Amino acid sequence: MDRSVARRLLAAGLLIGVLAELVLDGPAHGLNVGIVVAALLSVGWLLRRPGRAPDPLDAWLPITAVALAAFVAVRGDPFMALVDTMAALAFTGASLVAFSGLPVTRRSASVVAVMAAMTLEATVAGTARVIRAFQPAASLRSVWIPAAIVPVGRGLFLALPIAVIFATLFASADPIFRRTMADFLGWQLDLGGLPGRVLFVVACSWLATGLLSVSAVGIPEVSRSSLGAAARTGIVVPAGRLGAAEAFIVLVVIDAVVGLFVGLQVAYLFGGQDTLVAAGMTYSDYARRGFFELVAAACLAGAVVVVLEATVARRSRPYLVALLGLLALTAVVLVSAALRLRLYQDAYGWTELRLYVLTTIVSLAAALALMTGLALANRMHWLGHGLAVIGVVALVALNAIAPSAFVAARNVERVIDPTLVAQGGHAGLDATYLGVLPDDAVPILVEALPGLPARERQAVLAILHERKAELVTDPAFAGPAAWNLGREQAKASLATLP
Numbered sequence: 001m002d003r004s005v006a007r008r009l010l011a012a013g014l015l016i017g018v019l020a021e022l023v024l025d026g027p028a029h030g031l032n033v034g035i036v037v038a039a040l041l042s043v044g045w046l047l048r049r050p051g052r053a054p055d056p057l058d059a060w061l062p063i064t065a066v067a068l069a070a071f072v073a074v075r076g077d078p079f080m081a082l083v084d085t086m087a088a089l090a091f092t093g094a095s096l097v098a099f100s101g102l103p104v105t106r107r108s109a110s111v112v113a114v115m116a117a118m119t120l121e122a123t124v125a126g127t128a129r130v131i132r133a134f135q136p137a138a139s140l141r142s143v144w145i146p147a148a149i150v151p152v153g154r155g156l157f158l159a160l161p162i163a164v165i166f167a168t169l170f171a172s173a174d175p176i177f178r179r180t181m182a183d184f185l186g187w188q189l190d191l192g193g194l195p196g197r198v199l200f201v202v203a204c205s206w207l208a209t210g211l212l213s214v215s216a217v218g219i220p221e222v223s224r225s226s227l228g229a230a231a232r233t234g235i236v237v238p239a240g241r242l243g244a245a246e247a248f249i250v251l252v253v254i255d256a257v258v259g260l261f262v263g264l265q266v267a268y269l270f271g272g273q274d275t276l277v278a279a280g281m282t283y284s285d286y287a288r289r290g291f292f293e294l295v296a297a298a299c300l301a302g303a304v305v306v307v308l309e310a311t312v313a314r315r316s317r318p319y320l321v322a323l324l325g326l327l328a329l330t331a332v333v334l335v336s337a338a339l340r341l342r343l344y345q346d347a348y349g350w351t352e353l354r355l356y357v358l359t360t361i362v363s364l365a366a367a368l369a370l371m372t373g374l375a376l377a378n379r380m381h382w383l384g385h386g387l388a389v390i391g392v393v394a395l396v397a398l399n400a401i402a403p404s405a406f407v408a409a410r411n412v413e414r415v416i417d418p419t420l421v422a423q424g425g426h427a428g429l430d431a432t433y434l435g436v437l438p439d440d441a442v443p444i445l446v447e448a449l450p451g452l453p454a455r456e457r458q459a460v461l462a463i464l465h466e467r468k469a470e471l472v473t474d475p476a477f478a479g480p481a482a483w484n485l486g487r488e489q490a491k492a493s494l495a496t497l498p
Helices: 003-024 031-046 059-073 078-101 109-134 138-145 149-175 173-187 195-218 224-233 244-270 275-279 283-287 291-311 317-348 350-378 380-401 403-416 437-449 453-475 485-494
Strands: none
Touching: 003 031, 003 109, 003 195, 003 283, 031 078, 031 195, 078 109, 078 195, 109 149, 109 195, 109 291, 138 149, 138 291, 149 173, 149 195, 149 244, 149 291, 173 244, 244 291, 244 317, 291 317, 291 350, 291 380, 317 350, 350 380, 350 403, 380 403, 403 437, 437 485, 453 485
C-alpha cells in the first residue's frame, strides 16, 4: 500500500469517526444511519482503486445500501431498525468491494461468502495494515520519532478500541466496575463525557478506515478454482504480520482492563466486601446480573487471542506471558459469570436460555484450557479442531439432557420444595413460559401434576389440555413423516390426563 493512500485512508477514517460521534452518539435511530452510510459510500468512491472500473452489474449494491439505511428513518420499530442497519452495512461493504474493481454480483454464493469474510477481516484488522504502510521512512523516523516509540504507538492504536469494548461490557455487567471507571476518569481528567466521546471516535475511525481500505486497495481475488486450491492447502488469505512489540502492547492494555475488573470481583463478589457501600445495593442484587455481558467479554478475549496468534510475526517471551495472563484473567471472568448465573437461577429458576448460557460458559472454559495448552506448545493451528470437538460434545450433552425437560423438572421442584428458592426469589410457576416449552417437557409436567399446589395445578392442566388438542387437530403432526419420539412421548403422557 502506498504511503499517500494510507494517509488519505487515515484522514478519511478520522472524519467518518467524528461524523459518527456527532450523529450516532446520543440521538436515537433515524436519519443518522443514512448519513453515515452515505458518507462511507461517497468517501469509498472517491478513494477507490485507480484503473479498476466497477462492474456495471454491481450498481444495485450501493442503491440497496442507501435504501435500507433510509428505512431506519421510516420505521419506528427498534428491532427493524437494527436489522435494517446491519443489512445496510452489509451492502455498504459489498459496494466498497465493487468500487475496488472486483465483481460481486456475478460471483457464485461460495465466492461471495469468502469475499464477505475478507471484507469483515479488513474492517476489523485493515487499519493495522494502513498504519504499518503509513509509518515514516527510516530517515524521517530517526529524526522525528524514536524507533522504539513507533511500535508502542501502533500497539496502543490497536488496543484502545478493543479495550473500550471490554470496559463497556464490564461496566454494563458490574455497577462497582462502572462506578470505579467513572471515579477514575473523573479524577484523572475531569472532562465529563469527553473521554467516552474520544474513545467512540477512535473506535468508529478504526472500523471506518479498515472498511474504506477495501475500496482503496481491494481484497485478494477469489474464484471457485482458488477456493478449491485453498481447501487443499488450508490457506485462503495470506495472514498479515503484526510485530511482537505491538502485540505485546495490545495484550498489556487489555490485561489491564480485565485485571481491574477481576480485582473488583475478588474484592466484592468472591471476597464479600460490603456492596452497599460500593454500589448502593445488596450482595444478592449485585451478583444476580451481568452474566450475558461477561460471557460476551470472554468470547471477545478468545477472539483476541486467536487473531494475535494468527498474525504475530514472533512470539517473544513477554508476549507469551501477557497472552497467558489474558487467558487466566478470562478464566476468572468466566467464574464470575457462572457464579452470577447460579445465584440468578437460585432466585428465579431455570429457562432454556439460562441453560444455554451455562453450556456456553462450560464450553468457553474448556476452550480456554485448550488455548492455554496450545499456546504453551505453540500449536495454535489445532485450535479449530479442538473447538469443533468441544462444540460437538456440548451439543450432544444438550440433546442428552433435553433442555426443555430439564428446565421443567427443575422449576417444578422449586414449587414442590420452596426451600430450593433463594431468599427474595420467586417460587411460582410461570404458566406463560411453560406454555411455550417444547413437547419434551410435557411428560415432566404431567407427572408433576399431583404434587403441585392447587393454583399451579390448574394453570398447568389448562396448558396441557391445550397442547393435547393441538397434537390431535394439527395436520402437520399427522403421517409417518412427522414422527418424533419426544412428541410421541408427549402424546402418551397427555392421554392419561383427567
